[in-house]
Amino acid sequence: MFLQVVLAERDPHPYYVATAKGSYITDIEGVERIDFANNMASLIHGHSHPAIVEAVTDQLRKGTAFTMGTEAEVDFAELMIARSETFERMRFVNSGTEAVMTMLKTARVYTNRPKIAKAEGAYHGTYDYAELSQTSNPSNWGDINKPNVNRVVDGTPQGVIDDVVVFPFNDIERTLKILDEHAHEIACVLIDPVPHRIGLFPATNEFVEAVYNWTRKNGALMVFDEVVTYRVNYAGAQECYTVKPDLTAIGKMIGGGFPIGALAGKREIMEVLDPRGKILRHPHSGTFSANPISMTAGRVAMELFDEKAVLDLNALTDIAISQITESIKIADVPVSITGEGSMFRLHLQANEPTCYREAYHTDEKKFLIKELLDYLFLKENIIMINTGACMFATTITQKEVDRLSEALLNGFKLIKPKLEKLSHSLV
Numbered sequence: 001m002f003l004q005v006v007l008a009e010r011d012p013h014p015y016y017v018a019t020a021k022g023s024y025i026t027d028i029e030g031v032e033r034i035d036f037a038n039n040m041a042s043l044i045h046g047h048s049h050p051a052i053v054e055a056v057t058d059q060l061r062k063g064t065a066f067t068m069g070t071e072a073e074v075d076f077a078e079l080m081i082a083r084s085e086t087f088e089r090m091r092f093v094n095s096g097t098e099a100v101m102t103m104l105k106t107a108r109v110y111t112n113r114p115k116i117a118k119a120e121g122a123y124h125g126t127y128d129y130a131e132l133s134q135t136s137n138p139s140n141w142g143d144i145n146k147p148n149v150n151r152v153v154d155g156t157p158q159g160v161i162d163d164v165v166v167f168p169f170n171d172i173e174r175t176l177k178i179l180d181e182h183a184h185e186i187a188c189v190l191i192d193p194v195p196h197r198i199g200l201f202p203a204t205n206e207f208v209e210a211v212y213n214w215t216r217k218n219g220a221l222m223v224f225d226e227v228v229t230y231r232v233n234y235a236g237a238q239e240c241y242t243v244k245p246d247l248t249a250i251g252k253m254i255g256g257g258f259p260i261g262a263l264a265g266k267r268e269i270m271e272v273l274d275p276r277g278k279i280l281r282h283p284h285s286g287t288f289s290a291n292p293i294s295m296t297a298g299r300v301a302m303e304l305f306d307e308k309a310v311l312d313l314n315a316l317t318d319i320a321i322s323q324i325t326e327s328i329k330i331a332d333v334p335v336s337i338t339g340e341g342s343m344f345r346l347h348l349q350a351n352e353p354t355c356y357r358e359a360y361h362t363d364e365k366k367f368l369i370k371e372l373l374d375y376l377f378l379k380e381n382i383i384m385i386n387t388g389a390c391m392f393a394t395t396i397t398q399k400e401v402d403r404l405s406e407a408l409l410n411g412f413k414l415i416k417p418k419l420e421k422l423s424h425s426l427v
């Protein structure tokens with residue numbers, strides 16, 4: 001009853017922000033909340049970081065967008081190229097969606113092949129080819145040996161569906177069999193190394209190696225979507241693997257709070273985008289691409305997110321995970337937690353999921369996670385992502401972590417009867 005009242009309070013309109021600073025957001029009613037969502041992982045230093053505000057204000061006075069280049073874009077590109085060994089050349093765009101789209105088109109141009117292979121359930125933004133099967137569900141996902149390629153948006157043409165191949169993440173045997181069926185047509189295999197929607201657990205080194213070896217043998221590229229996961233290590237989640245991607249799409253936090261995306265990778269592949277080439281195979285431009293505001297904010301944000309900051313943030317996130325694990329134990333609820341680096345996700349099931357189909361939110365689960373998150377939002381003044389995930393920022397301290405684990409303990413106790421009923425119904 002209490003929870004139904006809580007749910008009703010959030011309808012029929014969303015809450016609106018008045019101001020935000022560090023890890024705290026104040027809404028237009030004057031209520032202050034701790035923000036663990038950080039605009040879906042894009043604010044690595046929380047809200048209105050003083051150094052970013054100062055640098056951007058300075059740039060605002062000098063101009064915001066030009067039909068000419070700026071030193072701001074060169075400085076930022078040089079910083080990122082020095083940071084990541086696989087970034088030999090870079091191009092900036094305005095969102096993660098655009099970065100992934102440009103990456104897939106580049107792979108097609110370079111290989112002269114039409115097809116894209118992607119993991120079932122993986123979210124890569126809203127480009128037609130990248131979004132297919134992102135919302136597959138038990139009624140349409142089909143045989144795990146050959147997952148169906150499902151539309152997300154009505155009206156997506158059949159031609160798009162015909163050029164996408166879907167494989168089960170981290171499942172080497174099935175994935176290689178599926179790829180083999182299209183061996184001569186696949187331009188690239190797209191991997192998010194810690195895919196949030198699949199369950200926020202990492203790709204195994206064996207899986208990435210198997211995909212990489214397959215691409216070498218079959219003339220395809222292996223490309224990474226690190227739009228979210230670049231935060232995992234100083235040079236991205238790709239640092240964790242013995243083999244490296246040919247191309248990488250990044251975005252979110254590298255904009256320091258402003259719209260951004262970027263494509264980076266091997267020089268010889270990126271050359272298809274070079275306007276100085278005799279035959280320009282991939283004409284590419286964008287009105288606001290590499291605008292000096294995003295470039296300046298991004299450079300300052302990435303300078304601040306140095307090796308020590310990355311390690312400190314990951315260490316604090318580990319503390320949060322162990323405190324929340326303790327809350328789960330005390331409340332004695334069937335909840336598990338997955339994550340990597342400065343991100344984690346709760347699952348309303350006793351065992352950590354190992355694939356998209358295990359992590360899938362049924363309607364009952366969706367409803368229960370919403371009850372938990374509404375309780376946190378309305379009664380504990382805590383903001384999490386709607387999947388039950390947190391993406392930490394460097395402004396979070398032990399104080400906020402303590403509040404989060406206490407609030408979750410209260411929330412777990414509150415939903416415990418429904419949670420137990422749900423887990424019994426699944427046995």
Ligand SMILES: Cc1ncc(COP(=O)(O)O)c(C=O)c1O
Pocket residue numbers: 040094095096097098100123124125126192196225226227228251252260261
């Ligand atoms: C893994 C991943 N790739 C791409 C995107 C798309 O980025 P954007 O929202 O900036 O278009 C997202 C956004 O959430 C993402 O999580």
